[in-house]
Amino acid sequence: MAEVSIRKVVKVFEGNVQAVKGIDLEIADKEFVVLVGPSGCGKSTTLRMVAGLEEISSGEIWIGGDLVNDVPPRDRDIAMVFQNYALYPHMTVFENMAFGLKLRKFPKDEIRRRVDDAARMLDISALLGRKPKALSGGQRQRVAMGRAIVRNPKVFLFDEPLSNLDAKLRVAMRTEIKKVHQTIPTTTVYVTHDQVEAMTLADRVVVMNAGIIEQVGPPQELYHSPATRFVAGFIGSPAMNFLLVEMFDDGGLKMRLANGAVLPVPASRFERYAACKGRQMTLGLRPEHLTETQDVMHPGVARVDAPVDVVEPMGMETLIHFFIGSQPVCARVDPATPAHPGQNLPLAADLNQMHLIDDETGRVV
Amino acid sequence: MSAAGIATGMAVPARRPSRMERHRRWALWGSYAALALFVFVFLVPPFYVLMTSLKSDQEIAAQAGNPWFVHHPTLQNFIDLLSMPNFRGYFINSVMVALVTVAVSMVISVLAAFGLVRLGFKGSATLASGVFLTYLIPDSLLFIPLFQVIRSLGLINNVWCLALLYPTLAVPFCTWIMIGYFGSIPKELDEVALIDGAGYLRMLWSIFIPVALPGIIAATIFAFTVSWGEFLYPLAYLYSSDQKVLTVGIAGDLIRGDVFQWGKIMAGCVMAAAPPIVIYAFLMDYYIAGLTAGATKG
Numbered sequence: 001m002a003e004v005s006i007r008k009v010v011k012v013f014e015g016n017v018q019a020v021k022g023i024d025l026e027i028a029d030k031e032f033v034v035l036v037g038p039s040g041c042g043k044s045t046t047l048r049m050v051a052g053l054e055e056i057s058s059g060e061i062w063i064g065g066d067l068v069n070d071v072p073p074r075d076r077d078i079a080m081v082f083q084n085y086a087l088y089p090h091m092t093v094f095e096n097m098a099f100g101l102k103l104r105k106f107p108k109d110e111i112r113r114r115v116d117d118a119a120r121m122l123d124i125s126a127l128l129g130r131k132p133k134a135l136s137g138g139q140r141q142r143v144a145m146g147r148a149i150v151r152n153p154k155v156f157l158f159d160e161p162l163s164n165l166d167a168k169l170r171v172a173m174r175t176e177i178k179k180v181h182q183t184i185p186t187t188t189v190y191v192t193h194d195q196v197e198a199m200t201l202a203d204r205v206v207v208m209n210a211g212i213i214e215q216v217g218p219p220q221e222l223y224h225s226p227a228t229r230f231v232a233g234f235i236g237s238p239a240m241n242f243l244l245v246e247m248f249d250d251g252g253l254k255m256r257l258a259n260g261a262v263l264p265v266p267a268s269r270f271e272r273y274a275a276c277k278g279r280q281m282t283l284g285l286r287p288e289h290l291t292e293t294q295d296v297m298h299p300g301v302a303r304v305d306a307p308v309d310v311v312e313p314m315g316m317e318t319l320i321h322f323f324i325g326s327q328p329v330c331a332r333v334d335p336a337t338p339a340h341p342g343q344n345l346p347l348a349a350d351l352n353q354m355h356l357i358d359d360e361t362g363r364v365v
Numbered sequence: 366m367s368a369a370g371i372a373t374g375m376a377v378p379a380r381r382p383s384r385m386e387r388h389r390r391w392a393l394w395g396s397y398a399a400l401a402l403f404v405f406v407f408l409v410p411p412f413y414v415l416m417t418s419l420k421s422d423q424e425i426a427a428q429a430g431n432p433w434f435v436h437h438p439t440l441q442n443f444i445d446l447l448s449m450p451n452f453r454g455y456f457i458n459s460v461m462v463a464l465v466t467v468a469v470s471m472v473i474s475v476l477a478a479f480g481l482v483r484l485g486f487k488g489s490a491t492l493a494s495g496v497f498l499t500y501l502i503p504d505s506l507l508f509i510p511l512f513q514v515i516r517s518l519g520l521i522n523n524v525w526c527l528a529l530l531y532p533t534l535a536v537p538f539c540t541w542i543m544i545g546y547f548g549s550i551p552k553e554l555d556e557v558a559l560i561d562g563a564g565y566l567r568m569l570w571s572i573f574i575p576v577a578l579p580g581i582i583a584a585t586i587f588a589f590t591v592s593w594g595e596f597l598y599p600l601a602y603l604y605s606s607d608q609k610v611l612t613v614g615i616a617g618d619l620i621r622g623d624v625f626q627w628g629k630i631m632a633g634c635v636m637a638a639a640p641p642i643v644i645y646a647f648l649m650d651y652y653i654a655g656l657t658a659g660a661t662k663g
Contacts, residue, residue, distance in 0.1 A: 053556050074562040086553035090575040099571075100561035
C-alpha cells in the first residue's frame, strides 16, 4: 500500500517567495495523478517535496502511512524520472539501471534479473552495453524509466519527462508510460505543463495555479465541469471562449453580448443562474460548442453571427476565429463548411454546454 | 557554371571572392602571423637549451661557427649529470615533493569544490570567490610570512617543507578548476543519485569524480607544474645538497662563482623539463577541456 498524502504543505523560498501555499492532496494506492499548471505554479516544487529534494516549510507529507517530512530521499522508497533524463554519463545503460540496486546491496543475479526484465518491458535490451551519449532522446528516456522500474519503488515521480522530446516521440512515449503503469500498477505522481499529457495519462488531474490547487478530478470531469475560470481556460485546446455578458430577465433569463446580440439561457439552467440576474458575468463556451448551423435548431442552441477574421483548416475540422466586441472567439466547424475571411458566418452556439463564471470570485456558477 | 557555358566551351570569369571571404582571409593571415611570432618567441629558448645540451664544453666555449647548431653532438653532459649522486638526489626529491603536493592538493580541492558547489551552505558562493581571490596574491609576497611559519615548525632546510607549502599555492587554482567542472554537472545527477540511495561521499566518488575526470586531470597537471617548476621557495628555504630539488640544485651545483657549466646546466634543464612535457603531450586535451569547462558548459 503506498498512498501519498499531502497535508497543508507550504513551501517558502529565500526572499519570502511562496511557491506552494498550503495544499492538500490525497493520492490513492496505485493511482496515476498528474499535476498540471503553468510555469511557476508550484507543481514541480510539490513533486520535489514528495521526493525529499526540497524541504517543506510547513505541513506534512505521508508516503505509505509514514510521515516522511524528515526522511531523506533514499529512504522514501521512491523513484524519479527527470526532464533531462539525468543518466550517469560515464556508466552504461546496464550500470545506470543497476546503480540504485547495487547501492542497496542486492545480489548480483537479482540485479541482472531485474534489469533484464525492465529492459525487455521497455524494449532496450539491445542497448544495455551502450553509454547514454550513444542513445537517442527517446531511448534515454526509456533508460531513465527503466532505472526507476528496477527499483520497484512505492511511488514513481515524473518531472516533465517528455518535455525534451519531439512531438511525435512524445505521443509514443506517453503511450509507453501508460502501458508501464498498466503493467506495474504503482502510485504515480506526474508533473507536466502539457494539458494533453495530463488528460491522456491521469486517473485524476490536479490543476495548480499560483501555488494553490484549483481543482482535482478525473480528466473528463475537469473538462466538462471546471470549477474555476482558470481550469476552464487551462484545460482544452483550443481554449474555452470567454465572453462578457449582461444577465437580464425578459420573460426568461437572457444574456446580452458585447456586440448587443442576445442569447437565451436554456430553461434547464434558469434555477442555477437565477441569482446572477442583473449582473455582469462571463460566459464560457468551448469551441466545439460553437459550430456550423443545422437545419433543425435544438432547444438551447442559439444562432451567433461570426464576422470571420481567420480560417484555420486542420483537416478533420476547421477553426474559425472572429471577434465579439473586442473579445476573440474560436469556433470549430465541419471542414466542409465554406468559410473565408470577411464573410459573415452564421454559427450555432450550444448553450446547453455553457459555463457561467462569476467575475468577482473566478468560480463557475 | 551553367550547362550552356560548358556545352559551348565559353570562358566563365572566375568568381570574385566576396567581401566576407576577403575579410576572413585577412583575419586568417593575421592569426597565422601572430601565432608564428608567438611560437618563435617561445620556442627559441628551449631550442637553444636543447642544442647547447648536446655540445661539448669545447664547442660551447669556441666562438667559431653558428651557435644555433651542433657540429659534434654528444650525450656526455647527460651522462655526467646522471652519474652525479647529487643530481639523482635532486630528481628524487622533486618527484617525491611533486607526488605529495599533487595528492594533497587534489584531495583538498576536490572535497572543497564539491562542498562549495553542491552542499549549498550559507556563504558558499562568497567562500568560492574567496578561494579564487587567494590565488591572485603573488607567491613572492607570501614567502616571507610562510618562512616564519616553516621556521616555527622547524622545517627550514627540510625538503618536506615544500610538500606543506606547495599545496597552499596549488589548492586555490585547482579548487577553482574543480568548481567550474563540478558546477557544469547537472544538478539532477546528484538528485537522482540521492534518490538511488547514495550519500554525499558515495555521490562524489561514483558520480562526480568519474564525470569530472578531465577537470581532475587538468587540476593535477597544474599542481604538478607548480611543484615541479617552483624556484623561489626552495631557493629560500633549502640550502644543503641532500635537501634540494631539481630547480635550485641545477642552479646551485653547476654555477660556481662565475663559472657556469653551460652544457650540464642545459642538459639538466632538458631532463627537468621532460616529465612535464611528456605529461602535457599526453593529457593536453583534458587540460584544455578542464580549464574551459566552467566557461562553456551551462
